[in-house]
Structures are given as C-alpha cells and as structure tokens.
Amino acid sequence: MPKDTGIGASPKRREDVRFLTGKGRYTDDINVAGQAHVVFLRSDVAHGRIKSIDTSAAEAIDGVVRVFTAKDFEGVGGIPCGWQITDRQGNPMQEPKHPILAEGKVRHVGDPIAAVVAESASIARLACEAIEVDIEALPAVVDMKAALSDGAPKVHDDLTSNLCYDWGFVEENRDAVAEAINSAAHVTTLELVNNRLVANPMEPRVAVGDFAAHDQSSTLYTTSQNPHVIRLLMGAFVLGIPEHKLRVVAPDVGGGFGTKIFHYAEEAFCTFAAKQLERAVKWTCTRSEAFMSDAHGRDHVTKIELALDADNNFTAIRTETYANMGAYLSTFAPSVPTWLHGTLMAGNYKTPLVYVNVKAVFTNTVPVDAYRGAGRPEATFQLERVIDKAARELGVDPVDLRRQNFIREFPYQTPVAVEYDTGDYDATMDKLLSMIDRDGFAARRKESESRGKLRGLGINCYIEACGIAPSNLVGQLGARAGLYESATVRVNATGGLVVMTGSHSHGQGHETSFAQVVADMIGINEDQIEIVHGDTANTPMGMGTYGSRSLAVGGSAMVRATEKIIAKAKKIAAHIMEAAEGDIELKEGRFTVAGTDKSLAWGDVTLAAYVPHNYPLTDLEPGLEETAFYDPNNFTYPAGAYACEVEVDPETGQVQVLSFAAADDFGNVVNPMIVEGQVHGGLAQGIGQALLENCAYDENGQLLSASYMDYAMPRAGDLPMFQVDHSCATPCTHNPLGVKGCGEAGAIGSPPAIVNGVLDALASGGHNVGHINMPLTPARVWAAMQG
Amino acid sequence: MTNVTMTVNGKSRTAAAEGRTLLVDWLREGLRMTGTHVGCDTSQCGACVVHVNGVAMKSCSVLAQEVDGAEVTTIEGMANADGSLGTIQQAFQDYHGLQCGFCTPGMVMSAAALLKENPRPTEADVRHYLEGNICRCTGYHNIVKAVMAASGQQVAPVAAE
Numbered sequence: 001m002p003k004d005t006g007i008g009a010s011p012k013r014r015e016d017v018r019f020l021t022g023k024g025r026y027t028d029d030i031n032v033a034g035q036a037h038v039v040f041l042r043s044d045v046a047h048g049r050i051k052s053i054d055t056s057a058a059e060a061i062d063g064v065v066r067v068f069t070a071k072d073f074e075g076v077g078g079i080p081c082g083w084q085i086t087d088r089q090g091n092p093m094q095e096p097k098h099p100i101l102a103e104g105k106v107r108h109v110g111d112p113i114a115a116v117v118a119e120s121a122s123i124a125r126l127a128c129e130a131i132e133v134d135i136e137a138l139p140a141v142v143d144m145k146a147a148l149s150d151g152a153p154k155v156h157d158d159l160t161s162n163l164c165y166d167w168g169f170v171e172e173n174r175d176a177v178a179e180a181i182n183s184a185a186h187v188t189t190l191e192l193v194n195n196r197l198v199a200n201p202m203e204p205r206v207a208v209g210d211f212a213a214h215d216q217s218s219t220l221y222t223t224s225q226n227p228h229v230i231r232l233l234m235g236a237f238v239l240g241i242p243e244h245k246l247r248v249v250a251p252d253v254g255g256g257f258g259t260k261i262f263h264y265a266e267e268a269f270c271t272f273a274a275k276q277l278e279r280a281v282k283w284t285c286t287r288s289e290a291f292m293s294d295a296h297g298r299d300h301v302t303k304i305e306l307a308l309d310a311d312n313n314f315t316a317i318r319t320e321t322y323a324n325m326g327a328y329l330s331t332f333a334p335s336v337p338t339w340l341h342g343t344l345m346a347g348n349y350k351t352p353l354v355y356v357n358v359k360a361v362f363t364n365t366v367p368v369d370a371y372r373g374a375g376r377p378e379a380t381f382q383l384e385r386v387i388d389k390a391a392r393e394l395g396v397d398p399v400d401l402r403r404q405n406f407i408r409e410f411p412y413q414t415p416v417a418v419e420y421d422t423g424d425y426d427a428t429m430d431k432l433l434s435m436i437d438r439d440g441f442a443a444r445r446k447e448s449e450s451r452g453k454l455r456g457l458g459i460n461c462y463i464e465a466c467g468i469a470p471s472n473l474v475g476q477l478g479a480r481a482g483l484y485e486s487a488t489v490r491v492n493a494t495g496g497l498v499v500m501t502g503s504h505s506h507g508q509g510h511e512t513s514f515a516q517v518v519a520d521m522i523g524i525n526e527d528q529i530e531i532v533h534g535d536t537a538n539t540p541m542g543m544g545t546y547g548s549r550s551l552a553v554g555g556s557a558m559v560r561a562t563e564k565i566i567a568k569a570k571k572i573a574a575h576i577m578e579a580a581e582g583d584i585e586l587k588e589g590r591f592t593v594a595g596t597d598k599s600l601a602w603g604d605v606t607l608a609a610y611v612p613h614n615y616p617l618t619d620l621e622p623g624l625e626e627t628a629f630y631d632p633n634n635f636t637y638p639a640g641a642y643a644c645e646v647e648v649d650p651e652t653g654q655v656q657v658l659s660f661a662a663a664d665d666f667g668n669v670v671n672p673m674i675v676e677g678q679v680h681g682g683l684a685q686g687i688g689q690a691l692l693e694n695c696a697y698d699e700n701g702q703l704l705s706a707s708y709m710d711y712a713m714p715r716a717g718d719l720p721m722f723q724v725d726h727s728c729a730t731p732c733t734h735n736p737l738g739v740k741g742c743g744e745a746g747a748i749g750s751p752p753a754i755v756n757g758v759l760d761a762l763a764s765g766g767h768n769v770g771h772i773n774m775p776l777t778p779a780r781v782w783a784a785m786q787g
Numbered sequence: 788m789t790n791v792t793m794t795v796n797g798k799s800r801t802a803a804a805e806g807r808t809l810l811v812d813w814l815r816e817g818l819r820m821t822g823t824h825v826g827c828d829t830s831q832c833g834a835c836v837v838h839v840n841g842v843a844m845k846s847c848s849v850l851a852q853e854v855d856g857a858e859v860t861t862i863e864g865m866a867n868a869d870g871s872l873g874t875i876q877q878a879f880q881d882y883h884g885l886q887c888g889f890c891t892p893g894m895v896m897s898a899a900a901l902l903k904e905n906p907r908p909t910e911a912d913v914r915h916y917l918e919g920n921i922c923r924c925t926g927y928h929n930i931v932k933a934v935m936a937a938s939g940q941q942v943a944p945v946a947a948e
Contacts, residue, residue, distance in 0.1 A: 010946045012880050017890025020876040020895065022822015022862040029821035122807070202826045202834060202889040202923050254824075254889025255923050287827035507887030507924045672946035677883045677929060684926030708831035708921070716914040716927040746926075 006520035007737075010673035013512045015505070017111065024252045026221050027206035030278035035208065038270065040283075041114040041123035041131050042292065043106035046140035046364035046701020047153065050113065052103055054132040058116055061130060062121035063125050065277060068115040068269070070103040076272065079265055080237040081329040084230075084478040085165045085338050085360070093165035093360070096156040099330035100238070100265045100272070106135060107155050107327035108364050109703050110292025112265060115274055117281055130416040140364040140701035144301060144322040147361050152227025152552040155327055155362040164325050164360035169342040170416065177355035180316035184307035193773045194378045196299035197688075198711060199371045201506075204285040205294065209270030213278050217245045220271045223506050224250040224546020225260045229481070231536050232264040233331070239272055243536075246271075250534045253506035257685070258370040259294045260506065261546045262331040266293070291706040294479030296695055297371020299324035300337060304382045306390055309757040314405045316353040317345055319382060323360045333369045334360060339477050340465070340547075341376030346414035347383045348425045348461045348639055353417045364701040370546065371722065372685055372747040374462040380543025382751035384460035389770060392763070398756070402461055411733075418465060420637045422730040423665060425461060432459070432641040432663040440675035444645070445764060454648040454765040455658075459641065462749035466741035467552030467636035467732075484631035485549070486540040487558040489565050491624035492628035493610035494769040495524070495603035499561075500532045502542010503554030508678065508743065510550060513671040517555060520763065521562050524602055527556065540627055552636050552671060552732065559736045560628035569605050569626060575607060575616040576600060635660050636732045636740040640664035642749040650765055653782030655691055655758055661723040662749065667731045667740035675742045679724045682746020688714040689747070690754035694775050712775070791855045794811040795820070796864025800867045808907035812842075813851035815862060822892050826921070833920030836893040836900075837861045843900035845919070862892035872892070875899055875937045883945050884933030886924035894920050898934045907938050 003009040018024050029341045055067040077100040086092060095102075102111050114131050118124035141155060147162040155162055166173060181187055208221040218241055224230050224260035227248040231672050234248075235241040238472035253260060255290055273281045285293065300321050307316040342356035391398035406425045413419045441457050448455035468474075471482035486502040486532060499518060503510060515529040530539055542554065566586055571593035573582040583594040589602040609624040662679055669675050692712035698706040705711040731738030751774060759775050762769050769784045788803040791813065801816030814820045814837070823846060826834035835846045838860040865873045872880060875898050887890040894917070901908060901916040909915065913934045914927070922930060932942045 013883070015888070016880040016885060017872065019885055019891050020872060020879055021866055022820070022892055024822075024888050026824070026889065028825070148812055200923055201887070202832060202921065203824070203887065204826065252888065255887040286834070287829070602927070651839050660936070673883050677886060677925060680926035680928040681886065681924045685923070707829045708827050709829050713921050713923070715921060716917040716931065719927055721910070721931070724925065
C-alpha cells in the first residue's frame with residue numbers, strides 16, 4: 001500500500017493551491033511604491049567599438065528619470081565568475097572583465113549599452129530608441145575553431161587570444177591513453193556537436209531594486225535559484241554593499257533550469273540605480289530579450305575515441321572538446337565543460353584510462369553556462385553515442401556491449417577522480433528491458449514498415465554526479481565558494497515548526513517534500529510544518545538549488561538540524577518526566593520513557609522550552625531552535641537506463657517519438673509523485689534538444705532564434721506519454737536520507753536514446769548513417785538518408 | 788488614457804487604459820490581478836490565456852479598449868463559489884499537472900475551453916488543443932492526465948505507473 005504521509009508518500013503539493021488560483025507571488029507581481037522602470041538598450045551587432053553615445057534626446061523625453069551608461073559605473077566591479085580553471089600548463093584561465101554596461105566595445109547581440117530609467121516601461125522603451133549610439137562594427141567570431149585561428153578578431157582586446165583555457169584531465173594519463181588507443185584492437189571515433197540551447201523557464205527574468213534611505217539598506221527582488229549567492233556576489237564583488245545592508249528575495253520563481261543561478265548585470269543595475277535615485281527600479285525582461293541575455297547552455301564540439309580490446313572490453317577513452325564560453329564568463333561557466341563533464345567520462349563503465357581535453361573559447365555570442373544537467377548531458381551524449389556506434393561497427397548488441405563493460409563493484413574509483421558510492425546498472429537495465437518489451441520490437445517494426453515508416457529502438461545508460469558539492473574537493477578544483485547547504489528549524493511554543501532552508505524551490509515542490517521529511521522524523525502532521533525559502537532576511541546562508549542538490553544537500557542539512565531539535569527536546573522531556581535521557585523515545589509525536597507508561601506530547605515539551613517553569617535551566621538554554629550546515633563528503637551518483645522507440649517518415653525525415661521509458665536509480669525517494677514529475681520534465685527537455693531546439697547564430701553573430709517563432713520549444717503534441725520507474729534504488733551511502741537527486745536525469749539520459757533510435761530506424765531502411773547532429777530536424781534526417 | 792470597464796469574474800471593474808494597453812497589462816497593472824502571466828512577446832506561450840465573452844484568448848493579443856464591456860474570466864475566477872478548487876484546478880493538483888506554476892493559469896483556462904467544446908477529449912485531442920500553451924516543467928504528461936481526469940475519464944493515479 002502506498003503511504004499517505006511522510007517519506008515515500010505522494011501527498012498533494014501544498015504550493016499548488018496558490019498557483020492554481022492566481023495567488024502565486026512571482027517577481028513581476030511585485031510593485032514597490034514609487035518605482036521607476038528600466039529598459040536596456042542592447043547591441044544589435046555582435047562585435048563593435050562604441051565610438052559615442054548621445055543620450056541627450058532620450059533624457060529630454062517627458063517621464064525619463066535618468067539614462068545610465070558605462071561611465072556611471074566607474075569604480076563599480078564587473079560581474080564576477082565563481083570558478084577558476086587551471087590549464088594544462090598550470091596557469092589560470094583568461095578572465096576578462098564583464099561590465100554591467102558595455103565599456104568601449106559591445107561583444108554580443110544583446111550586450112547592454114545603456115539603460116533608461118523612466119516613469120513607465122513604455123516611456124523607457126521609447127527613450128531607448130532616442131539614444132544615438134555610434135558603433136564601428138568589427139568582424140565577429142562565432143565558430144569556435146575559427147576563433148582560435150591565427151589572426152582571428154579578439155573578443156577581448158586585453159587578452160592574448162580567444163582561448164579561455166586549454167584543460168587536460170587527467171593530464172598525467174595523456175600518454176598512456178594515446179598508447180592504449182594506438183595499440184587497441186578496435187577504435188571507434190565520433191565527431192559531434194552538442195547543440196546550443198536556451199533554458200527558457202516560462203517566467204522571464206525580473207529584477208526590482210529598492211533602497212531604504214532611512215537605514216541605507218538595499219533590497220533586490222529577483223528571479224533567482226539562489227538568493228544568498230546573488231547577495232554575496234553582487235554585494236561583495238560588484239557593488240560593495242555588506243550583507244547586513246543587502247537583502248535579496250527570490251519569491252515564487254517560474255522555473256530555472258540553471259539559467260537563474262547566475263548573477264546578472266540587470267540585477268546589479270537595478271540595485272545600483274535604486275540607491276542612486278533613492279527609488280525602486282524595476283526591470284521585466286521580454287522573451288526576445290531573454291534569448292539574448294539569459295545564459296545559454298551546451299554548445300560543445302567534440303571528437304571522442306573509444307578503444308576496445310579484441311574481446312570488446314573498453315580500454316581507453318579520449319575526447320577533445322571545444323566549449324563555447326560566449327563573450328563573457330558567466331558565474332559557473334568554466335566549471336561546466338571541465339569538472340561537471342570530464343569527471344563523468346567514465347560513465348557506467350570500467351574503462352581504465354580516460355583523457356579529456358577541453359578548449360574553452362570566447363566568441364561574440366551570449367555567455368554560455370549551466371543548463372539542466374550542465375556538462376553531464378554532454379559527457380553522456382558523446383559516450384553513449386560512441387558506444388552505440390562501436391556496437392554497430394563490431395556487429396554486437398548495444399545492450400550486451402554496455403553490460404559487458406558495466407561497473408559492478410562499489411565503491412568504485414573511476415580514472416576521472418570521482419568515487420561512485422553505490423549503483424546497480426544491471427538492475428536498471430533489466431528493469432528497462434522489462435518495461436519496453438524488446439522481444440516484441442521486431443513485430444512492431446514490421447507493422448511500421450507496413451505503413452511505410454522506419455521504426456527504431458534507441459537504448460542507453462547514463463550516470464551523473466549530483467548533490468553538488470563537497471566543498472574541500474571543489475575548492476581544490478577552482479570553485480571560489482563552498483557548496484554546502486543550511487537549514488534552521490524553529491519550533492514554536494505550541495509545537496508547530498518553521499524550517500528555513502537555503503535551498504530554493506522554483507517548481508520542485510520543496511514546501512511539500514521537505515515537510516514530509518521533518519514530519520516523519522518527529523511524527524507530527526505535515527501541516528504543522530512550514531517551509532520558508534527564498535529570502536536572505538529569514539533563511540541561513542545557503543547556496544541554493546541546482547545540480548539536483550536540494551534534497552541531497554539541503555535536505556541533509558534539514559535532517560541534521562531536526563536531529564539537534566530532537567536531541568534537545570529529549571533532554572527537556574527527560575527532565576520533566578524525571579527519567580534518564582537515554583530512556584527517552586520519540587515516536588509518533590510522543591515522548592515516552594522506556595519500560596514505563598510515562599509520556600509527554602510533542603507540544604508539552606515545546607511549550608516547556610518557551611515557558612521554562614519546569615526546565616533544566618542549569619543544563620540547557622530555553623528555546624527550541626537549531627541550525628545546521630551540511631557539507632557532503634562526496635557527490636551522489638544517480639544512474640539509469642533509458643529507451644525510446646521512434647518512427648521516421650522516409651519521405652520527409654520527420655521523427656515521431658512513439659514511446660519513452662526511463663528506469664532510474666535515485667536512491668531513496670521522498671515523494672514519488674514529485675520525482676516522476678521531475679523525470680517527465682527532464683525527458684521533455686532532452687527530447688527537445690534531440691529533435692527540436694537549436695539556438696542558432698549566423699556567421700556575423702546575429703542571433704537567428706530569438707523568439708518562440710524561431711526557437712522550437714517542445715509542445716504537447718511533440719511528446720508521448722512517458723513510462724518511468726525508480727524502483728531500482730541503491731541508497732546513497734553518505735547522506736542521512738540515502739537520496740541521490742532526480743532533477744536533471746531526464747535531460748541527461750534522453751538525447752542519446754533519441755539519436756540512437758533514429759539511427760537504428762534509418763539502418764533498418766538500409767541507411768547506415770554514422771551520426772546526425774542534433775536537433776534531428778526533418779531536413780537533417782532526410783539529408784542524411786540521401787547519403 | 789480612457790477608462791475601460793469589463794465584467795471580470797462576475798464583477799464590474801474599471802481601470803484606465805491607453806490605446807496601446809494590452810488586455811493582459813490592464814488586468815495585471817490596471818486591476819492588479821496578477822494571476823494571468825506573460826511568458827513571451829509573440830503570442831506563442833499561452834501563459835496569458837483568459838476567456839473573453841466565453842472564448843479562450845491570449846490576452847497579450849487583445850487591446851483592452853477593443854474589449855471594453857466584455858465579460859472576462861481569469862484564473863482568479865475558476866474556483867468554486869465556496870473558494871475550493873474548481874474541477875480542472877483540482878485535477879491539476881491531483882495529477883501533479885504543474886510544477887513552477889507559471890504556465891498554469893493559461894493551461895487551466897485553455898483546458899476549460901477545450902472541455903467546453905469537447906467534454907470527453909482523447910489524449911490526442913488534449914495534446915492538439917494545448918499546442919498554444921508551452922510548459923517547460925512537466926513534459927505535459929501530467930497536464931494531459933489532469934485534463935482527461937477533469938473530463939471525468941479514468942486515468943492512472945500519480946506515482947503508480
């Protein structure tokens with residue numbers, strides 16, 4: 001029987017009621033009395049020198065409050081990067097300044113040049129058009145390899161080239177890997193592109209800066225996944241505002257998917273301008289503007305080689321990747337193609353030697369940073385594609401080839417630095433095969449053929465590293481921050497609890513699932529527990545939500561704080577019941593003394609904590625409030641096996657996804673309903689990447705896909721119903737909940753399944769196509785079929 | 788600026804509108820009814836769908852002055868008279884048809900229009916009808932189930948498939 005409450009149950013989400021009745025409070029719903037509005041004038045050329053800016057006509061327009069340009073930001077820091085990579089020679093990466101408004105040059109379409117603050121957004125928009133900007137257009141670099149060629153135009157004049165870093169991992173293995181490849185019985189080589197994507201949360205970014213003259217404090221309301229991180233980066237590195245004078249609030253946030261992790265110039269602008277003008281300043285991003293200012297995702301060009309011995313055992317993997325950084329380094333950008341990508345190149349397989357080379361490149365495009373999966377989809381895609389290609393070349397079953405090379409002993413130290421704590425890749429593969437009726441595929445293929453269609457079956461595995469991250473480890477790897485999480489549990493006198501978490505929910509349902517955990521631990525109803533998040537003024541310093549870390553890291557902090565609460569409450573109960581502390585048990589919200597019929601309700605003890613008339617005042621402080629910071633000692637490693645069946649129309653190249661099955665190992669699951677929803681959403685984004693989505697630039701750096709007319713978002717009709725399973729659970733061994741994280745799996749595991757499936761379909765029609773780059777549009781598939 | 792009056796969720800409401808004021812901005816800023824959302828600027832995403840004189844419309848594509856005097860229903864008007872969730876809203880909660888909630892108002896309003904036209908839609912009908920509403924969180928799976936369930940059809944329970 002499914003449970004009704006607590007861990008493992010699927011109670012209805014409490015946050016849904018406000019969202020379903022129009023009572024959600026998103027950032028754009030916030031208006032501050034007396035606020036002005038800002039609109040940014042953005043570059044319409046990819047690369048150019050700003051010769052002059054004349055704002056006089058704009059300033060003369062009735063209702064314009066002030067026009068800002070770079071000269072108003074002298075002495076103000078640039079937007080900082082949170083991660084430093086050390087290159088193969090041991091040198092730090094090249095790190096250009098990222099000004100709030102363009103200084104001297106514009107470096108991508110959408111780079112903000114000026115900002116008009118006015119009484120209304122429409123006046124500000126009008127005034128933007130009255131600004132006269134003289135820009136000398138310069139040749140743009142868009143293609144990464146061209147950007148690294150001799151004589152290529154430089155995105156940043158003060159850097160030596162467009163190379164941000166040239167990273168090797170594990171550098172000491174470079175020669176050994178080369179030797180293994182040279183002496184291999186078989187080497188499969190694959191060149192591919194991991195297409196540039198735009199995260200596209202449905203809520204565009206919004207920032208409202210406010211300033212209180214009476215105490216000289218600033219407040220920023222913003223669409224962020226991590227308000228504390230924004231406060232630290234913006235306060236300490238950009239505007240020089242100490243934390244006690246800066247509050248950052250991220251209220252209901254309408255999806256993030258990574259692109260709302262980063263600190264953006266518009267946030268700093270609104271906070272800065274509000275202080276200058278002593279009135280609130282609001283910015284609401286339009287969707288077209290989001291396409292040219294939200295950090296993009298993916299955009300890797302990769303060559304991968306897989307070496308096998310005569311028995312088809314994997315012996316070595318070598319990859320060379322060009323990773324697009326765009327024009328500036330976004331907050332996490334340098335870590336994505338390196339530590340979030342290279343460390344996963346062993347996949348689910350015991351390959352003794354791995355070498356990953358990544359060249360990160362500046363181009364005249366929007367900055368690229370983490371998008372759902374961040375580095376791990378890129379690793380999974382190339383690995384699972386090259387294995388499928390090897391199976392085809394060797395004439396072996398792709399499932400058998402994977403199984404033969406599965407890691408089966410845990411903990412497992414990979415050759416790429418990480419240690420997998422648990423996993424059972426046979427179990428998820430077996431489960432997957434039981435879900436998809438592989439034996440019946442031949443008959444289904446025949447049926448498709450009878451309708452003139454080509455049917456394919458694509459299967460792959462994935463593994464990811466989540467629960468970001470052990471601070472001492474990532475510190476060594478270049479992270480400029482610790483990646484722990486925090487929680488404060490405040491028990492009120494009458495027994496209700498408020499949990500203040502540094503995690504942030506922007507669709508994940510923490511208000512429901514976090515309450516389930518605490519309710520289970522104490523044995524009280526979930527409705528006695530309030531989960532508070534998103535406001536630096538009432539939550540402890542925390543790192544926020546990304547990298548499938550909320551439950552594994554934030555949930556663990558909450559468990560630790562609740563354990564402290566229970567320990568103290570037991571001491572109070574022992575005093576009141578005149579029993580030994582070790583004899584006190586807490587069960588279903590009651591304290592009992594072992595071996596007696598004495599008991600106290602949860603609420604009796606909490607009241608005693610705040611009305612301490614009968615209380616161990618000599619041993620304990622009154623009150624019942626505890627904080628815990630949890631820093632994991634390893635990543636978590638969700639893994640699984642995915643499969644899809646697709647049908648290709650050979651006349652048009654149109655691909656239809658007929659079915660998609662996912663067998664995931666997420667360790668323990670707190671709320672199965674929410675977990676399955678996370679997988680569904682991830683699958684849709686992965687299938688979107690594989691079939692529909694592409695952020696396209698022309699050779700001059702013009703963004704061709706800057707609206708939903710041009711960027712193909714997956715719609716209801718593009719997707720099938722999904723089959724998902726998470727029953728093959730090997731609990732994480734190093735966090736108190738045994739959880740691994742589920743937010744990114746779908747987006748990581750699904751693109752190779754689709755491409756493998758389409759190529760399988762084409763092969764059944766006699767088209768032996770080695771690879772097609774995503775998205776697999778009808779035109780690309782049809783062209784590949786023509787040879 | 789001209790005053791525009793509409794019957795919104797059964798109540799007569801008046802607020803000023805410029806000639807260029809969109810219905811969605813009139814609702815959000817004029818009436819401060821912020822349940823209706825703006826997710827794009829090309830009439831593609833459907834987060835702003837409301838009913839105007841009983842017809843589902845993207846309120847980002849209608850000028851407020853154009854529909855002066857109209858009867859408008861928004862997400863704020865979809866609950867039962869006693870304040871409990873209406874049938875479609877309840878199905879969205881029961882079947883986890885929403886995550887971040889941003890596209891949800893438009894989804895619910897489109898679903899209501901669908902069920903008025905087609906009280907027992909097939910899965911394909913639902914997917915086709917919702918082509919004008921983009922959701923980035925759910926992969927549509929649970930939205931489709933919620934709409935089918937709201938039409939009184941049997942669907943598999945959540946977390947049991």
